[in-house]
Amino acid sequence: MQRRLLDVQGLNVSFPSGQETTVAVKDVNLQMQPGETLAIVGESGSGKSTLALSILKLTHKPSSVQALRMMFDGTDLLHLPERGMQKLRGKDISMVFQDPKTAFHPMMPLGKQLLEALPQGRRREKRQRALEMLSRVGLPDAERQMHAYPHTLSGGMLQRVMIAMALLNQPKLLIADEPTTALDVTVQAGIIRLFARLKRQFQMGMLFISHDLGVVAQLADNVAVMRQGQIVEYGSVERILQHPVHPYTRHLLQMAPRLGGTLPMIGGR
Template sequence: MVDYLIEINGLKISFKQKNGFVQVVRGIDLKIKRGEIVGILGESGCGKTVSATSILRLEDESAIYDSGQIFFKGKELTDLSESEYQKIRGNQIAYIFQNASTALIPHKKIGKQLMGVLKRHDLPRSKEKILVTLESVGITEAETVYEMYPFQLSGGQNQRIMIAQGIICGPDLLIADEPTSSVDVALRKVILDMLKEINRKTGMAILMITHDFEVINYICDRVVVMYGGLIMEEGPMAEVMSNPLHPYTKALTYCAQSIYQNGSDLFTLSGAPPTPAEFKLECPFAPRCSFKRSTCMLEMPMMMEVDDRKVRCVLYREEYPDVRSDL
């Protein structure tokens, strides 16, 4: 029995709207092992951020957990009180935001902010430790930066500081919400390298939320593809990237590859993903799927296991072997 760091079972989350509720996450299962780097890939609005933040219960008060459990080191998180949760946040599970410049406290010096994190979790308030952490995320002039304010630093530096803030307590899991989307390409690599390095050295698991293929390619061990509030496909990164099973994943890889090929047309996928208000009990991708069957619009496909991968598509039922070869 493998000891999972995070185990999410059947998580469903709704948000309260003016006229009723809308279910945004419709039942996901996710397991993360210690030291693993898992990436959640998906377009905007597919529920990937909500799923990730739900681990730390970071979303609005208007979010309702309809059903499902989240286990962290075997302990169920949904039962925890707010104060117990506060002990975990930043300490055992860290979360870093997309836009570091706004997520850092604008009116506090960097040193003070990081000191505040240490203080919060009753760790020794050592300036040394902060400087070391800053250097480990690639800040060269740690002493100077210690006394500066976020608005005096560049976006890239702030991003690194954000990561430093996340790792300073030595968490078991780092949830990174699109950490490189607001950063230039050159820096992207640096940051990803840094994360890889930290993972290698400390064994810290990373849950990466992204819509960028290349990030997934570069850093993740496993990848989870989400669409319409559900997981469409899951598996080891190399396999999923080279041999996508789900029609959606396939389309995505085509889109990505077509940029690099020197063909005249860019592969596009017509239509748009459904908004949560439009969710129905059918395969969410069906309206855009070229391999659509009649059953796709009648019921929600179940998750199928194919070797060590998972896929939610009717095509992987027994009756459609021939179609699969067309993929």
């Protein structure tokens, strides 16, 4: 049997605050095969980001993360010390966030930030690799943009740079947390198409977080529907879209404007 890319079982994440404790993720189980795109869908506050951050062990402190099992490509993340996690982050697992403006240092040219994401090596080769990746994500005039500061690029273009940065080390798993939510609708469509293309080209696993089932329909192989910290429905994208069982999934389907009751495209096919 092929080794699983990700295997999470019995994951619980909570945030203690004074007398109260918020349980953000409750008894979650997830499995991903290499190259699979798994979408996590749910409304605001359902625990999607907390789930993603807990895989990278980056939940905000104070938080308690407990699980029965958390394996990534044969590595036991639960027992991996922080130093080991640091080696993994940005290399084997990388992440693209919602708002590209907050992801870059405002006072540093983009090229320099891209080069810093690469491991040691010759500057010329690193530069070449960064340029190549920028053109693969469809950034026009990549050579000039290497010298640009983040604020001079539009949100959509900056998101392309963040995606390029996340892909520089050819991760086995890319986590994208609502990567199009901060963008205009027309720009969103372009970024979704880009993800669909990159998924095919790089053969990487993708954990794609969204509140919009319409977006997910175009990318995902499997879908986990989250509500109040729990996965209430989990299955192939075809099954979830065509035969949703849980009332909350049906509700999300009704909320997805682009689906409009029909299924124009499933899983990018």
